[in-house]
Structure formats: C-alpha cells, structure tokens
Amino acid sequence: MEDLLARHRKEKKDLAGELTTLKKQVSGDKKKKKEVTKQCEDKERELKERHEQEIADLEKGTNGNTAGTAESAENNDAESEDEFSPEKLLAQLELEKEQEEAASAGKKKKGPVAAEPQAAQQSSGPKPKKNRQKERAARKAAEQEAIRKQALEEAALQPDLRKIEMENIESLTKLNGTTVHDIVPDGHCLYSSIADQLAVRHEVGVDVQTLRSQCAAEIRRDKNSYIPFLFDEATMSIKDVEEYTKELEETAIWGGDLEILALARVYDCPISVLMSGRPVHRVNDEGAKEELKLVYYKHSYGLGEHYNSLRG
Known part of the structure; x- marks a missing residue:
C-alpha cells in the first residue's frame, strides 16, 4: 500500500x-x-x-x-x-485550430460552383464514403509519433542525472575512505541505514520499528524544537505533531532531516549525510558518541529519494 x-x-x-x-x-x-x-x-x-x-x-x-x-x-x-503531457495537448489544440482555419479558407476560395451537365453528373456516379474512424486513428498515430520523436530528441539533450550522481558519490566515498552498504528501498531506508550504522559503530542492535518509536517519542518530547520541520507548503500550515508522529510510528512514511536530527539526539551522536553536488549535511555536532554516516540519493532509485549506510 x-x-x-x-x-x-x-x-x-x-x-x-x-x-x-x-x-x-x-x-x-x-x-x-x-x-x-x-x-x-x-x-x-x-x-x-x-x-x-x-x-x-x-x-x-x-x-x-x-x-x-x-x-x-x-x-x-x-x-x-x-498519456497526458502539455506538449501533446498543445499539439492537439494547434492541429484542431489549423484544421478549422483550413476549412474556413477552403469555403471562401471555393465560392459558388457552376452547375455541371446532367450527363456528366450521372456518369460520375456516387462518391465513396470516407472512413472517419480510420482518418482519426491515422491522425492520432501521427500526433503520437511526432510527440514521441520530440520526446526522444529532448531526452537525448538531457544529462544522465543518475550516472552523474553515482559517479560523484563514488568519488566522494573514495576520498573519505568509506564504502556504500546497500539498503533495501522499501520506505524504511533511513531507519535501516541508521540501524546498520548503530550496529557497526556503536555495537547497538536495534530494529526499524524501535527506531521509529524512539524518533516519534523524541519529537513529542521536545515539540518546539521540531515544529520548524513540520511546515506544510501545500497547506501553508504547521502539521499536527501528534498526527505526524502517529503516522511516523505506524506506517512506512519516509524519513528526512527531521528524523535524522531526532535520532542523533536520541543516540547522543552526530549524523552526517553525504550527497552529490552539495556539502556534507551534519547534525548534532555536540553529540558525545561516534558519528553515524549515511549517503543520500535523489536520482538513482526508481521510487525516488533513498538512503544507504556508509561503512569504513
């Protein structure tokens, strides 16, 4: 779900x-x-x-x-x-507009038609009926092919963001002497990454559900410190702390900066997040215990944003 x-x-x-x-x-x-x-x-x-x-x-x-x-x-x-796209819709509207203009211009140029001799009319016979359905299908196929070609041309000009991100992260991990430990991208990746770090660096065994519960409890304990993270741009309002922490604890909702800070305080340690093209994001520098190290991906996974654990 x-x-x-x-x-x-x-x-x-x-x-x-x-x-x-x-x-x-x-x-x-x-x-x-x-x-x-x-x-x-x-x-x-x-x-x-x-x-x-x-x-x-x-x-x-x-x-x-x-x-x-x-x-x-x-x-x-x-x-x-x-499939809907702005380019497809605009192309369809432009085509309809051109057809209307062409039809209007044709009527003006044609003018009154002189009556043909009756014999010529009889010899011409009935005109074949047009297959409107086939015409529409052909027109639609032509439109889709034009859109497909345009999309391919535009895609060819776009940078491969996934490749760039993976290469940058590989270079950064080599520089700081760490290796990426892959985490399953299942909605719990942040918590699974932190659990792996706690096991490797603090020798603490903890599961994802426990981390979610600890995180929710910390946010409820010190609401005022975390309220700035709960601003909802869609509604231009602050999310309800109780509702948010309930969802955090009981569902697979993704974690982010708020949850990283809360868990850094729970375990009294700094947590750093390595990213492509941006400085390392570090929270809770005053933590007394060993730093936990994560890596963040924006373009490399099909479901979207993802966290892995950095060992070494």
Missing part, C-alpha cells in the same frame, strides 16, 4: 507541474485557455478516480490474482497510450 501511495503522490505532483506549465503557455489565448482548463480538469478527475480505484482494488486483494493482473496491465497500456 505504501508503494502505491508513494506513486500516487508522485503522479499528483507531476500532473500539477504539467498543468501549471500548460496553463502558462496558453495564458494569452482566451479560447485555447478555456479548452486547456477543461481538459486539465478532466485529467485531474481521471487521475483521482484511477487512484481511488487502485486503492480499492488493493484493499480487496484483486491485484494479487491473475485476472486482476491482466486487467491492470491492459488498463496501464491504455493509459500509457493516452
């Missing part, structure tokens, strides 16, 4: 960014802006309905059976074919 919810959050964030970009691109065209607004609303509604359905399917256990998997695969294929 947590993997699904994490994907939902990412899809919502990605869609919001795409819609914002799209609306800015058509801000000067009232007619196009109206069309874009309507399609944006449709996309938001479709995403919400799909998320609700996926959650319902997962709760009912339908995702585990063969039929459900096949149906899901078909649905995913259909979604990928109609």
Whole structure:
C-alpha cells in the first residue's frame, strides 16, 4: 500500500507541474485557455478516480490474482497510450485550430460552383464514403509519433542525472575512505541505514520499528524544537505533531532531516549525510558518541529519494 501511495503522490505532483506549465503557455489565448482548463480538469478527475480505484482494488486483494493482473496491465497500456503531457495537448489544440482555419479558407476560395451537365453528373456516379474512424486513428498515430520523436530528441539533450550522481558519490566515498552498504528501498531506508550504522559503530542492535518509536517519542518530547520541520507548503500550515508522529510510528512514511536530527539526539551522536553536488549535511555536532554516516540519493532509485549506510 505504501508503494502505491508513494506513486500516487508522485503522479499528483507531476500532473500539477504539467498543468501549471500548460496553463502558462496558453495564458494569452482566451479560447485555447478555456479548452486547456477543461481538459486539465478532466485529467485531474481521471487521475483521482484511477487512484481511488487502485486503492480499492488493493484493499480487496484483486491485484494479487491473475485476472486482476491482466486487467491492470491492459488498463496501464491504455493509459500509457493516452498519456497526458502539455506538449501533446498543445499539439492537439494547434492541429484542431489549423484544421478549422483550413476549412474556413477552403469555403471562401471555393465560392459558388457552376452547375455541371446532367450527363456528366450521372456518369460520375456516387462518391465513396470516407472512413472517419480510420482518418482519426491515422491522425492520432501521427500526433503520437511526432510527440514521441520530440520526446526522444529532448531526452537525448538531457544529462544522465543518475550516472552523474553515482559517479560523484563514488568519488566522494573514495576520498573519505568509506564504502556504500546497500539498503533495501522499501520506505524504511533511513531507519535501516541508521540501524546498520548503530550496529557497526556503536555495537547497538536495534530494529526499524524501535527506531521509529524512539524518533516519534523524541519529537513529542521536545515539540518546539521540531515544529520548524513540520511546515506544510501545500497547506501553508504547521502539521499536527501528534498526527505526524502517529503516522511516523505506524506506517512506512519516509524519513528526512527531521528524523535524522531526532535520532542523533536520541543516540547522543552526530549524523552526517553525504550527497552529490552539495556539502556534507551534519547534525548534532555536540553529540558525545561516534558519528553515524549515511549517503543520500535523489536520482538513482526508481521510487525516488533513498538512503544507504556508509561503512569504513
């Protein structure tokens, strides 16, 4: 469920960014802006309905059976074919606009048509009917191919962020004499990394659930110190401490700077986080015990942000 919810959050964030970009691109065209607004609303509604359905399917256990998997695969294929992007929507709107202008210009140029001789009309016979469905399918295929080519061209120009990050981290670990100990990317990676560090550097055996409980207790104990970390940019308000710590303790919600600081204080030690392209982030320098060392990845894992343990 947590993997699904994490994907939902990412899809919502990605869609919001795409819609914002799209609306800015058509801000000067009232007619196009109206069309874009309507399609944006449709996309938001479709995403919400799909998320609700996926959650319902997962709760009912339908995702585990063969039929459900096949149906899901078909649905995913259909979604990928109609995948939304600002460029695709703009291209579609431009095409429709060009077709309307061309049709209007054709009517003006054509003018009144002289009557043809009756014999010529009879000899010409009935005209074949156009296959509108095939025309639409061909037009859609051409649009998708144009979008695909454009995406490939743009992708070729983009830097390989994963490769850059991995190379930078490899160089940094060689310089400081550490090696990366891989942690499973399951939503608990921060806590698993700290558990590994405690075992290696402090000879303390502790599991992920214990670390989550200790972290939640520390945040509740000294609320005022941690409130700045609980500001929610989406709602422009401070998250409720009790609700946040309950979720922290009972779910696989990801950890970050707040949890790192709290656990550094619990175990009275500094914790440092190595990152690509940024200085080492270190908290609780006044801690009396040996420093725990982590490494942070932003681009190298499919689920998003990730922490590993640094040994040595």
